[in-house]
Amino acid sequence: MKTSLRSMVRSPMVLVTSVVLTWFIVTFLIAPNVGLLATTFFPNGEFTPRSVDKLLSSDRAMKSLGNSFILAIVLAVTVNIVGIFIVLVTQYFDIRGSRILWLGYATTLIYGGIVLVAGYKFIYGQNGFITNLLLNYFPGMNAEWFTGFLAVVFVMTFASTSYHMLFLTSALNKVDFQTIEAAKSMGASTLTVLWRIVLPVLRPILFAITILVFLGGLTALTAPQVLGGPNFQTVTPLILTFSGSTTSRDIAALLALILGVATMILLAVMSRVERGGTYFSVSKVSATMQKQKITNPVANAVVHVVAYVLFVVYTLPILLIVVFSFTDSASIQTATLSWDRFTLDNYITVFTTQSAFEPFIVSVLYSAAAAVVVVGGLLFVARILQKYKNAATTVAEYLLHIPWILPSTMIALGLILTFDRPNALIGGQVLTGTVWVLLVAYIIIKIPFTLRMLKAAFYSVSDSVEDAARILGAKSLYTFRRVLLPIVLPTAAAITALNFNSLLDDYDTAVFLYSPLYEPLGIVIKNSTDGDNISDAMVLTLVYTVLLMIIMGLSMYAVYGRSVTSRRKKRPRALPEVPDQPATRVGREPQPDDARVTVR
Amino acid sequence: MIRYENIEVSFDGFVAVPNLNLEVKEGEFFTLLGPSGCGKTTALRTLAGFVNPSRGEVYVDGKRVTQLSSDKRSIGMVFQNYALFPSMNVWENIAFGLKVRKESKADTERLVADIAAKMELTDEQLNKNISELSGGQQQRVAIARALVLQPKILLLDEPLSNLDAKLRVQLRGQLKDLQSQFGITTVYVTHDQDEALTMSDRIAVFNKGVVEQVGPPEQIYDSSSTEFVCNFIGDINVLDGALIQRLNAVSMRKLDPAKSSYLRVEKVGLARDLVGAAAVKVNGRVTARSYHGMHSRYTVDVGGNSIKTLVTENGPRALHLGATVDLFINPDNVLQY
Numbered sequence: 001m002k003t004s005l006r007s008m009v010r011s012p013m014v015l016v017t018s019v020v021l022t023w024f025i026v027t028f029l030i031a032p033n034v035g036l037l038a039t040t041f042f043p044n045g046e047f048t049p050r051s052v053d054k055l056l057s058s059d060r061a062m063k064s065l066g067n068s069f070i071l072a073i074v075l076a077v078t079v080n081i082v083g084i085f086i087v088l089v090t091q092y093f094d095i096r097g098s099r100i101l102w103l104g105y106a107t108t109l110i111y112g113g114i115v116l117v118a119g120y121k122f123i124y125g126q127n128g129f130i131t132n133l134l135l136n137y138f139p140g141m142n143a144e145w146f147t148g149f150l151a152v153v154f155v156m157t158f159a160s161t162s163y164h165m166l167f168l169t170s171a172l173n174k175v176d177f178q179t180i181e182a183a184k185s186m187g188a189s190t191l192t193v194l195w196r197i198v199l200p201v202l203r204p205i206l207f208a209i210t211i212l213v214f215l216g217g218l219t220a221l222t223a224p225q226v227l228g229g230p231n232f233q234t235v236t237p238l239i240l241t242f243s244g245s246t247t248s249r250d251i252a253a254l255l256a257l258i259l260g261v262a263t264m265i266l267l268a269v270m271s272r273v274e275r276g277g278t279y280f281s282v283s284k285v286s287a288t289m290q291k292q293k294i295t296n297p298v299a300n301a302v303v304h305v306v307a308y309v310l311f312v313v314y315t316l317p318i319l320l321i322v323v324f325s326f327t328d329s330a331s332i333q334t335a336t337l338s339w340d341r342f343t344l345d346n347y348i349t350v351f352t353t354q355s356a357f358e359p360f361i362v363s364v365l366y367s368a369a370a371a372v373v374v375v376g377g378l379l380f381v382a383r384i385l386q387k388y389k390n391a392a393t394t395v396a397e398y399l400l401h402i403p404w405i406l407p408s409t410m411i412a413l414g415l416i417l418t419f420d421r422p423n424a425l426i427g428g429q430v431l432t433g434t435v436w437v438l439l440v441a442y443i444i445i446k447i448p449f450t451l452r453m454l455k456a457a458f459y460s461v462s463d464s465v466e467d468a469a470r471i472l473g474a475k476s477l478y479t480f481r482r483v484l485l486p487i488v489l490p491t492a493a494a495i496t497a498l499n500f501n502s503l504l505d506d507y508d509t510a511v512f513l514y515s516p517l518y519e520p521l522g523i524v525i526k527n528s529t530d531g532d533n534i535s536d537a538m539v540l541t542l543v544y545t546v547l548l549m550i551i552m553g554l555s556m557y558a559v560y561g562r563s564v565t566s567r568r569k570k571r572p573r574a575l576p577e578v579p580d581q582p583a584t585r586v587g588r589e590p591q592p593d594d595a596r597v598t599v600r
Numbered sequence: 601m602i603r604y605e606n607i608e609v610s611f612d613g614f615v616a617v618p619n620l621n622l623e624v625k626e627g628e629f630f631t632l633l634g635p636s637g638c639g640k641t642t643a644l645r646t647l648a649g650f651v652n653p654s655r656g657e658v659y660v661d662g663k664r665v666t667q668l669s670s671d672k673r674s675i676g677m678v679f680q681n682y683a684l685f686p687s688m689n690v691w692e693n694i695a696f697g698l699k700v701r702k703e704s705k706a707d708t709e710r711l712v713a714d715i716a717a718k719m720e721l722t723d724e725q726l727n728k729n730i731s732e733l734s735g736g737q738q739q740r741v742a743i744a745r746a747l748v749l750q751p752k753i754l755l756l757d758e759p760l761s762n763l764d765a766k767l768r769v770q771l772r773g774q775l776k777d778l779q780s781q782f783g784i785t786t787v788y789v790t791h792d793q794d795e796a797l798t799m800s801d802r803i804a805v806f807n808k809g810v811v812e813q814v815g816p817p818e819q820i821y822d823s824s825s826t827e828f829v830c831n832f833i834g835d836i837n838v839l840d841g842a843l844i845q846r847l848n849a850v851s852m853r854k855l856d857p858a859k860s861s862y863l864r865v866e867k868v869g870l871a872r873d874l875v876g877a878a879a880v881k882v883n884g885r886v887t888a889r890s891y892h893g894m895h896s897r898y899t900v901d902v903g904g905n906s907i908k909t910l911v912t913e914n915g916p917r918a919l920h921l922g923a924t925v926d927l928f929i930n931p932d933n934v935l936q937y
Contacts, residue, residue: 465685471649
């Protein structure tokens with residue numbers, strides 16, 4: 001039912017929230033994008049297509065654009081092949097040790113972004129463990145073999161299967177097993193059932209995942225920057241380079257706009273497909289999925305072998321990072337292991353040397369502050385948007401989704417260009433170059449996911465609970481504080497943890513906005529990958545990586561591990577779901593578009 | 601006690617209840633009965649104060665309450681899903697309203713203990729989480745939470761619909777007993793005619809936002825005043841004009857063959873004395889039989905009319921498919937609209 005604006009702002013809480021929200025939307029969601037457009041097309045106050053001309057005449061920029069699209073297309077194929085395979089072997093086929101395999105494949109949930117890329121470079125790079133191993137057998141081989149297009153595709157393929165682990169697994173487990181039994185009873189083979197019954201049902205989710213992977217490839221920053229080498233440059237690293245100089249900022253802005261437009265188009269297509277093509281089970285009593293045996297012994301053996309080879313590919317970097325983090329720098333540099341070289345010195349250094357633990361503290365503070373502010377603020381906003389339906393709340397909700405349809409590069413660039421001079425919207429202050437601009441960016445990019453989750457949490461509370469409080473005499477603020485908030489608080493805490501996790505090792509946004517005085521972890525880790533020799537910074541990176549994995553693993557367990565118990569006993573939580581073994585789930589349906597902001 | 605006067609309720613232009621006029625007497629168990637979307641819950645929520653009528657007034661105890669907030673109407677409500685607060689335990693749920701009213705701690709303790717005893721909730725149960733209770737226990741907590749504030753009226757919005765069939769029948773009796781024990785005026789919403797017939801003092805049958813009939817269960821069932829009520833309540837046979845003319849040819853009572861004619865299933869007998877001396881014999885062929893344990897239900901083709909009849913297991917068992925059988929229909933039992 002519609003609520004009039006006047007009756008809405010009668011509540012002081014709503015009024016204050018609305019004023020703050022309006023200011024935030026205008027200042028940080030609208031103005032930066034307007035600023036970006038202005039820089040691109042109106043650099044001197046008048047329209048000029050100069051940036052387009054500059055772009056078209058820049059071979060480097062055009063080649064990078066082409067490379068980005070090639071990368072996106074190739075990843076759409078490779079990630080789907082690997083992603084579908086790992087989901088099938090852990091969830092669909094009866095494969096020995098599938099729980100172990102699942103743990104190996106799920107490592108990308110706690111280990112991604114710059115940390116993952118640095119880890120792969122550490123293992124496969126010029127002085128990496130695997131490269132050294134290979135050189136022993138093939139002394140003539142090129143030690144710099146792990147660079148360029150193939151290296152980027154390899155790393156990004158394994159980094160991007162998180163989408164499949166989260167959303168394809170969830171969708172697969174919702175396939176009604178009775179449809180499989182029905183097909184089998186009519187004589188269909190295992191392969192026919194998979195091909196004709198199961199995969200067609202998963203087609204919409206696979207399409208959505210493909211678009212997300214495509215977008216990931218298109219806007220990739222870390223992997224091309226670290227592993228692309230001189231022959232494989234893509235758009236986002238180029239935007240970063242161009243944005244550093246005032247003479248090329250307009251090309252950077254134009255490239256960011258191109259990425260933004262491509263993202264918007266693809267997400268619009270995805271939404272359309274999601275709306276029109278999701279298959280729901282029509283069964284009133286759908287049966288849970290049971291694992292299928294591969295009856296052909298040869299096929300069974302091949303699938304087992306490939307599954308375990310992939311397991312090694314997924315886990316080897318992590319295993320070696322953990323092991324080498326406990327060795328001295330000589331061992332790390334020579335990629336050799338020996339018992340007498342094991343030490344805790346690297347950990348002691350990280351915890352006792354200010355310069356070593358400072359990046360950690362910086363990242364923890366940024367992530368925690370952004371996670372708490374965004375959840376705390378949006379608790380009120382989500383409640384208002386859920387409770388009041390009118391034109392103002394609808395427009396506000398759309399505007400709050402701006403960060404969802406724009407790549408983080410564009411958001412960062414918009415902030416740089418808009419707040420690099422005194423701006424009346426923020427009291428005449430300059431933000432660019434300060435410690436605050438990165439916090440603002442983190443808050444912005446976490447808004448859509450947080451809002452969707454919190455709104456879902458509020459919607460999951462039955463209206464009659466609120467009615468019950470009302471008829472028992474509770475006023476609206478009392479009901480919010482005593483009844484609704486305690487119900488949505490577990491979800492809010494979980495969202496805070498997920499937001500914290502995904503920001504902790506951020507590089508893509510930080511690289512545009514960080515203050516040199518307070519380098520976050522992502523920047524330090526990236527810097528450690530520069531150059532050919534393993535530096536002391538790389539040694540610290542190994543320790544950082546282990547610590548990050550522990551923190552992320554613990555918070556994932558706190559969010560999802562405990563929710564398995566709560567599924568049995570307590571209320572459901574509105575969260576994007578991580579599959580567990582065996583998969584049992586309650587709560588909000590996972591949305592593939594959540595992945596844009598949750599999957600690392 | 602409760603009076604709806606010319607109530608109109610609309611949602612975004614859709615008129616859910618066009619003109620409701622209804623009275624509920626003090627101490628009555630009054631049921632709003634009807635199919636989904638008929639306006640019965642809207643009527644209940646209007647009384648509760650959750651829905652603002654676009655026209656008309658609601659009176660409680662002669663006092664106009666239309667503009668009063670729901671907590672000022674002295675009404676307790678049990679919701680369809682009970683709406684228990686999941687973040688609070690049983691005791692906290694029951695005490696919620698008392699805390700909002702800022703009752704003293706001692707009074708709160710006493711009142712909660714008092715209502716818990718009446719609702720047969722143990723101390724152990726009072727300390728439990730809501731999720732640890734069975735459906736029946738949750739219902740008792742929801743009733744306790746509503747009654748602890750000692751309201752004048754208790755509203756029950758399909759409180760049995762989430763329970764399994766056996767528990768539903770069991771709790772019907774308990775609800776009715778509670779109502780008698782507390783003597784509280786109760787307005788009950790349901791789409792289940794059995795619930796309505798077995799529990800209510802009076803029933804209002806709703807259809808498309810309009811009350812079609814108000815009366816005691818027996819009156820609603822035996823003398824349904826509209827075709828809708830006749831169809832909605834119980835199980836009926838439809839008699840065509842030709843069959844009515846066959847009855848008219850023999851019977852003293854003349855029915856109008858042009859009208860829609862209905863006959864309740866149990867009013868069709870295999871013997872004259874089962875349905876009255878004025879019954880007319882008609883002849884037909886058994887086309888279907890379904891076994892229901894205590895009785896069987898036969899369908900007999902009488903001149904193109906599928907006439908259903910109930911036969912108890914103590915009755916004649918010789919009927920078999922295709923057999924020719926005599927049926928007795930008393931024209932006095934035929935309902936015409």
